[in-house]
Amino acid sequence: MVSPNLAVPTLVLDALFWIAVGACVVSQFFIVRAVWRVIPPVTGPSSVPAPRRAAEVVWALLPALLMVGAFVGAWRLMHPPIPTGLPAAQGAISAPAAAPATSA
Numbered sequence: 001m002v003s004p005n006l007a008v009p010t011l012v013l014d015a016l017f018w019i020a021v022g023a024c025v026v027s028q029f030f031i032v033r034a035v036w037r038v039i040p041p042v043t044g045p046s047s048v049p050a051p052r053r054a055a056e057v058v059w060a061l062l063p064a065l066l067m068v069g070a071f072v073g074a075w076r077l078m079h080p081p082i083p084t085g086l087p088a089a090q091g092a093i094s095a096p097a098a099a100p101a102t103s104a
Contacts, residue, residue, distance in 0.1 A: 013078060021071055028064045035060040 035056050 010078075017071075017074065017078065024067055024071075028067065032057075032060045032064065
């Protein structure tokens with residue numbers, strides 16, 4: 001249980017979240033750029049298969065996509081949607097219930 005005096009303000013948590021997102025985007029950009037730019041020279045015996053460029057790009061992009069999913073999940077946990085259609089909070093002022101209609 002966290003003491004209310006030790007609670008971190010939401011603004012600080014949001015700032016840390018976006019700093020982490022920015023750092024991951026920059027690092028992933030350089031990883032993908034390195035994979036895309038570097039084409040290994042074909043030297044050596046022909047019995048060693050050459051790396052396939054498409055496979056290298058996929059293995060560089062897969063962690064980026066998983067990271068996006070992790071960040072989306074973290075953001076949703078940090079900022080859950082406000083539920084609609086729930087009963088009014090205890091002690092809240094609510095409109096009086098309508099009287100049932102009588103048929104004549």
